[in-house]
Amino acid sequence: MNLWVLRHGQAQNRAASDAQRELTERGREEVRESAAHLIGQPLEAILVSPYLRTQQSAALVREVLGFAPELVTMPWLTPDSEPAEVIEQLEELPWEHVLLVSHQPLAGALIGLLQHGHYRQPQPMDTASLAHLTGDSPQAGSMTLVSARHV
Numbered sequence: 417m418n419l420w421v422l423r424h425g426q427a428q429n430r431a432a433s434d435a436q437r438e439l440t441e442r443g444r445e446e447v448r449e450s451a452a453h454l455i456g457q458p459l460e461a462i463l464v465s466p467y468l469r470t471q472q473s474a475a476l477v478r479e480v481l482g483f484a485p486e487l488v489t490m491p492w493l494t495p496d497s498e499p500a501e502v503i504e505q506l507e508e509l510p511w512e513h514v515l516l517v518s519h520q521p522l523a524g525a526l527i528g529l530l531q532h533g534h535y536r537q538p539q540p541m542d543t544a545s546l547a548h549l550t551g552d553s554p555q556a557g558s559m560t561l562v563s564a565r566h567v
Contacts, residue, residue: 419506419530419549419559420457420515422450422477423523423541427469434495435467446544446567447473451480453546453565459483460511465493465518473544474517495519499526499535506554523547527564533557542566 425443439447454477464474466489474487492505493516502522506514516523524538527547531539533556539547544567551559 417506417551417554417559418458418513419554420454420459421523421527421541421547421549422447422473422515422517423520423543423545424465424467424469424473424517425476426543431468437467437469439469439472443469443543444472444476447476448480449567450544450546450565451477454481454515458513459515460513461485461488461509462515462517463488463490463493464516465489465495466491467494467519470517470519474515477515477517493518493522495522497522499529500556502526503529503554503556527561529556530554530559531557531561539564540566 425447426440427437431437462474464470464487523541527539528537547564548562549559550562
């Protein structure tokens with residue numbers, strides 16, 4: 417499996433709720449820059465948190481890549497989702513080449529768990545950071561971090 421994890425771009429500090437925070441112009445630029453690193457990758461699906469800033473980030477990635485399939489919103493990709501539960505969901509996916517668009521602290525904790533098998537070494541993920549992992553299956557401690565790019 418090839419798994420890419422993208423943290424959303426910079427978002428506004430204030431909104432009616434955390435889920436409604438929009439990307440700033442800088443955040444949009446960050447996401448476009450990160451998305452350029454995905455050009456030519458064999459993505460089959462883009463899975464995205466239901467939060468507005470991740471939806472906007474995923475839509476920008478889709479635009480940059482000319483990615484035809486629809487975005488797939490997953491309720492288990494929110495900031496406070498449990499990484500072990502996300503791994504359970506990933507194991508059920510029919511795709512082998514997937515981009516997750518999510519948040520901190522989930523993104524860093526998930527990458528650390530997939531790579532090391534524990535929560536003690538979360539991957540640093542700034543806004544619009546993009547990590548690529550590969551492995552036979554998305555299980556704790558079974559994937560290798562190929563790259564981590566920070567804008």
